[in-house]
Amino acid sequence: MKRYSPLRRKLTALIAGGGIVSALIAAVGFSYLDINRFWQNTNAKVMAIASIVADQVEPAIALGDRKSAADVLNSLRADRTILDAALYDTRGKCFAGMNSACPALPPDGLHRLHDAVVLVRSIRSDGERQGTLLLSADVPSMAEVLRQYLGGAALIIALSLAVAAVLAVVLQARVSAPILAIAEVAERISRTHQFQDRVQVTSADELGVLAESFNSMLNEIARRDAKLEEQIAERQRVNVELRSAKERAEEAARLKSEFLANMSHEIRTPMNGVAGMISLVLDRAQNPEDREQLLVAQNAAQALVTILNDILDLSKIEAGKMTIEAIACDLPSIARDCLRMFEFAVRGKQLDLRLDMAPGCPDWVRADPVRLRQVLLNLVGNAVKFTAAGSVTVSLAPGEGDVIRFEVRDTGIGIAPDKLQSIFDAFTQADGSHTRQFGGTGLGLTITRRLVDLMGGRLWAESIPGQGSSFFVEVALVRAFAPEAAEAASPPAVEPRRGLRVLVAEDNPINQKVICSMLSRQGWKVILAVNGMEACRLFLEQSFDLVLMDVQMPEMDGLEAARRIREEEAGRGMERTPILALTAHASKAQHQQCLANGMDSVTTKPVNMPDLLREIAALV
Amino acid sequence: MANPRITRWTAVGLIGFMAGMAGGATEPEDELKSATVLSFVRHSEWLQAATPAGPITIGVTGRPSMVGVLRRTLDGKTANNRAIRIVDVKRSGDLRACQVLYVASDNNNEIRETLASMGAAHALTIGEADRFLEYGGAVKLLIVDGHMSFEVNPAALDRAGVSISSKLLRYGQVKLRPPA
Numbered sequence: 076m077k078r079y080s081p082l083r084r085k086l087t088a089l090i091a092g093g094g095i096v097s098a099l100i101a102a103v104g105f106s107y108l109d110i111n112r113f114w115q116n117t118n119a120k121v122m123a124i125a126s127i128v129a130d131q132v133e134p135a136i137a138l139g140d141r142k143s144a145a146d147v148l149n150s151l152r153a154d155r156t157i158l159d160a161a162l163y164d165t166r167g168k169c170f171a172g173m174n175s176a177c178p179a180l181p182p183d184g185l186h187r188l189h190d191a192v193v194l195v196r197s198i199r200s201d202g203e204r205q206g207t208l209l210l211s212a213d214v215p216s217m218a219e220v221l222r223q224y225l226g227g228a229a230l231i232i233a234l235s236l237a238v239a240a241v242l243a244v245v246l247q248a249r250v251s252a253p254i255l256a257i258a259e260v261a262e263r264i265s266r267t268h269q270f271q272d273r274v275q276v277t278s279a280d281e282l283g284v285l286a287e288s289f290n291s292m293l294n295e296i297a298r299r300d301a302k303l304e305e306q307i308a309e310r311q312r313v314n315v316e317l318r319s320a321k322e323r324a325e326e327a328a329r330l331k332s333e334f335l336a337n338m339s340h341e342i343r344t345p346m347n348g349v350a351g352m353i354s355l356v357l358d359r360a361q362n363p364e365d366r367e368q369l370l371v372a373q374n375a376a377q378a379l380v381t382i383l384n385d386i387l388d389l390s391k392i393e394a395g396k397m398t399i400e401a402i403a404c405d406l407p408s409i410a411r412d413c414l415r416m417f418e419f420a421v422r423g424k425q426l427d428l429r430l431d432m433a434p435g436c437p438d439w440v441r442a443d444p445v446r447l448r449q450v451l452l453n454l455v456g457n458a459v460k461f462t463a464a465g466s467v468t469v470s471l472a473p474g475e476g477d478v479i480r481f482e483v484r485d486t487g488i489g490i491a492p493d494k495l496q497s498i499f500d501a502f503t504q505a506d507g508s509h510t511r512q513f514g515g516t517g518l519g520l521t522i523t524r525r526l527v528d529l530m531g532g533r534l535w536a537e538s539i540p541g542q543g544s545s546f547f548v549e550v551a552l553v554r555a556f557a558p559e560a561a562e563a564a565s566p567p568a569v570e571p572r573r574g575l576r577v578l579v580a581e582d583n584p585i586n587q588k589v590i591c592s593m594l595s596r597q598g599w600k601v602i603l604a605v606n607g608m609e610a611c612r613l614f615l616e617q618s619f620d621l622v623l624m625d626v627q628m629p630e631m632d633g634l635e636a637a638r639r640i641r642e643e644e645a646g647r648g649m650e651r652t653p654i655l656a657l658t659a660h661a662s663k664a665q666h667q668q669c670l671a672n673g674m675d676s677v678t679t680k681p682v683n684m685p686d687l688l689r690e691i692a693a694l695v
Numbered sequence: 696m697a698n699p700r701i702t703r704w705t706a707v708g709l710i711g712f713m714a715g716m717a718g719g720a721t722e723p724e725d726e727l728k729s730a731t732v733l734s735f736v737r738h739s740e741w742l743q744a745a746t747p748a749g750p751i752t753i754g755v756t757g758r759p760s761m762v763g764v765l766r767r768t769l770d771g772k773t774a775n776n777r778a779i780r781i782v783d784v785k786r787s788g789d790l791r792a793c794q795v796l797y798v799a800s801d802n803n804n805e806i807r808e809t810l811a812s813m814g815a816a817h818a819l820t821i822g823e824a825d826r827f828l829e830y831g832g833a834v835k836l837l838i839v840d841g842h843m844s845f846e847v848n849p850a851a852l853d854r855a856g857v858s859i860s861s862k863l864l865r866y867g868q869v870k871l872r873p874p875a
Binding site: 130131133134135137138139140141142143200201202203 | 727730731733734737738772773774775776840841842843844862863865866
């Protein structure tokens with residue numbers, strides 16, 4: 076930061092400095108001019124004196140009158156500037172001199188020495204040289220003249236300083252004080268932010284204009300501040316309203332999604348019960364007519380569950396709760412399973428359903444098998460649905476890097492070009508009449524696209540109306556090694572043991588009924604607990620061969636109950652009893668959480684009998 | 696110890712006596728006189744009527760040696776841009792053609808005759824004899840303290856119609872009343 080230096084001091088220094096410099100310049104300049112003038116005058120004077128003296132002493136030389144000549148020369152002593160005068164005869168010998176001795180005779184002419192002028196001139200009579208006259212005159216040196224003038228300069232400097240001091244006092248009153256007043260107000264405003272402060276205008280000059288301008292600037296700032304505050308207040312009000320509206324909208328959307336999810340969940344559980352019961356009755360129905368009716372009811376129930384699952388999935392995706400796993404999975408196996416699902420439908424329509432795996436496609440990749448299967452099922456399901464005759468081909472081909480391209484090509488009704496994009500929007504089908512003709516909610520492709528987005532891939536469609544459509548999925552799937560236990564993954568076709576004692580922990584009455592019926596039909600003894608707490612109690616009171624543990628239960632959930640059972644077992648030195656988890660969530664994370672809490676295996680709801688029996692057989 | 700001034704005067708008196716004995720001055724003295732004559736010629740002005748154009752003629756009478764000295768020292772010189780001519784009056788006898796007459800003689804009769812023969816001629820007369828001014832001469836040369844000096848008779852100058860510059864006159868003495 077620059078050191079503070081008052082204006083008064085600067086102006087005083089300027090005036091004093093100017094005076095001093097002017098005085099010095101004047102002293103040097105006048106000295107120079109004076110010395111020049113002095114030289115000129117001295118030259119002229121010496122020449123005039125020499126002329127007179129030469130004229131006077133000329134006869135003396137002819138007469139040989141040295142004394143008279145010396146008298147003439149001595150008369151020059153009256154002039155104090157004349158330092159020396161001497162007369163020489165025609166041979167250059169000293170004839171007479173003002174001083175005792177004649178100086179050495181220089182050549183004719185005017186000689187300028189350091190502090191003297193020496194004139195040497197001939198003395199002539201009728202053009203004939205009679206002798207030589209030498210005159211030497213004193214000229215003050217530059218330093219001497221300068222010394223004289225510096226005396227004057229010192230006086231001028233003293234006067235300049237005095238004037239500067241007086242002017243400084245005047246400036247303080249006339250200039251510095253008003254400026255300082257403005258500075259003081261500016262500093263006070265910057266400290267207090269009180270823009271009502273004003274400078275008092277005292278003079279009608281530039282400083283007065285400055286003060287007025289400063290005041291008008293303050294007025295302008297105050298006006299702007301007021302305007303800005305108004306604008307800010309207005310914006311804050313609008314912001315509050317907008318935030319409130321946004322929160323209301325978000326809350327409404329969340330409530331809607333929550334309502335939809337809750338409703339779907341609430342409907343799905345009884346629907347699972349319906350489907351489970353139908354499958355129990357169907358298992359024992361012998362009358363063909365009864366069986367056909369029961370099959371229709373089962374299909375209807377299954378269709379309803381599918382719709383509910385779609386709605387739940389979309390809700391999860393929109394809520395950002397859908398997570399994509401990356402575990403090693405068998406790609407060809409997933410594809411084949413998907414195609415197998417449609418064998419019955421294809422056979423009915425007499426379609427050609429093919430799987431075409433290009434060379435170079437990896438067998439094992441890291442992916443979310445559930446969601447990948449869901450994507451393929453949706454695409455193949457659509458293709459089969461909208462193809463009356465011809466073929467449906469599923470192709471898998473490797474792309475650049477780890478990218479795998481799935482293509483589902485059909486020879487169906489096709490899609491109009493202007494509909495190719497909108498078919499991926501929720502609740503949209505290419506043609507409204509399709510819903511009536513082909514059924515479906517229009518959520519399939521929306522969910523598919525969202526799932527592909529979540530996998531970091533892309534989904535698009537190409538189609539020629541009347542000739543067929545192709546749906547492409549490109550997604551990067553890192554190659555993986557086949558898990559060592561993969562061989563054992565195939566379901567063993569074993570018959571479960573007879574006479575098992577099974578503890579079922581399930582809070583939902585319908586699920587209780589379905590599961591208990593399935594197990595009882597096997598001739599096993601089933602004990603029911605309605606929550607984890609009861610399950611723990613019953614487990615300790617009785618002995619069981621197997622525990623089926625629902626994960627989500629009131630009072631104590633399945634995870635906590637399983638952990639306690641394992642603790643009790645360890646504490647009492649009991650034999651380990653297999654625990655099979657029942658969960659509505661098929662995620663890998665939940666699966667691992669169940670295993671971490673001491674459970675042995677996991678099966679997902681809705682429960683179907685063959686799967687359940689297979690899992691139990693593997694454990695017991 | 697002897698007084699130097701007395702010694703000097705003694706020497707000058709001795710030289711004068713020896714010169715008189717020899718019938719005239721020594722050569723260096725004559726040369727000084729010759730230079731003085733030249734100075735007079737150069738610082739004098741003649742009436743216009745008395746000075747016809749042409750050289751300035753200096754007539755000489757008396758010691759023949761002085762004629763020689765004057766001729767040697769002044770021949771070829773100029774005064775006021777006029778050549779100087781030396782004339783031996785005894786031989787030419789024409790005094791009236793002279794602008795200057797130098798009488799190199801101590802013989803009073805000769806001086807008187809010579810000056811008388813000049814009559815009203817406009818000539819500057821210069822002599823060496825003690826009584827030269829008394830006989831009507833205009834300028835008398837004399838040696839003072841080893842250098843030339845002179846005495847001037849203004850009346851004679853008026854008669855001759857000659858004026859001498861004050862520059863020169865200040866080195867001599869003006870005798871307003873020549874001794875009778």
